[in-house]
Amino acid sequence: MIDELELLKKDWQKKEEHLPKLSYEEIHNMLWKKSSSIVKWILIISILEFTVPHLLYLIPSFQDNMEIYDKLGLHNYIIGLTIFTYGVAFYFILQFYRRYKEISVLDSSKNLMRKIIRTRTTVKHYIIYSLSMIMVIVVMMIIGVYFDDDIFSSFSQLQDKAKSISAEKIKISIMIGMAVMGVVLTAVMAGIYFLLYGLLLRKLKRNYNELKQLEV
């Protein structure tokens, strides 16, 4: 086998004349083409992940939701939570930026892969944190409903339809509805996210693990 590989080596070095040859102009034109590297995709996707949830607040129906928080007496908590959320988001973006800057194609393969995975992990943690925040808000709303003495005025659209049902029952159904919605929403978002994440990094992780296994 060694001999066969040596044979291949000799032949390989003779191969040069069969290789394509690009002209100066052809190479020059390539300099200005857009990169489609995985690192660029990670940057784009991560920026989307950091900004999209914040853009949601600009949609009118989301602003309506803020009224419900007021009625449930959660206004101050939500303001506090929002400040906290922006602080944390800022921290994650900074962390992401630092790690992103460390990625260099001049590193050894193993280091390059490690740094890409690390950068991506920052965003993964941000997503996990964001999803848990959704759950926290849902739990806060459920508690808000529980302590709300005048449930009909908080959910004005219920007033006409639900006169015949007792306030207690309405409260319980709203609480169950919110809990179910919260869990489903989080699960669906997490599912989509981790599917995307997995697909993007599948090849890279496989190669990285192969290099890492060697060190054991």
Added chain:
Amino acid sequence: MNKKLEHQFVTELENNQNIVHKVCTLYTNDRDSHKDLFQEITIQLWKAYPKFRGESKFSTWMYRVALNTAITLYRKSKKRIQTQDYESVIFKIKADEYDPLEEQQLQLMYKAVKQLGDIEKALVFLYLEDKDYREIAETLGITEVNARVKMNRIKNKLRTILNP
């Protein structure tokens, strides 16, 4: 200044383009993907060029960037049907040295190498390019001992592929 740098870079790459073509040959299966990967490697080389200060040879530096792009950064574009004529162009044997038995053996070897994983291909590539184990290890970020161990495993694997 920028124009000068551009000219310098393109000239160096033009003279050393074989290295990139060989990487593309190993990691892609058709002409379009070959061109795609070549382009991505060129972009990465150009982006990193300001950091290349001539401490090592331009070609040495190219191996690392080209392999890193092929193994890690390059996202395979849509699956394409493997075209037979592409293979034969790349793996063509010189007519005057034609030896049917040897050619058959070489073809099988090339096919076997193409079946290896990304990392294994990188090791074989550097080996075929006559790099020593120290350089192979440095490029991939593993120890020299592990590079040797891995290479022996690859040899065994190739043997299994060739003699199922």
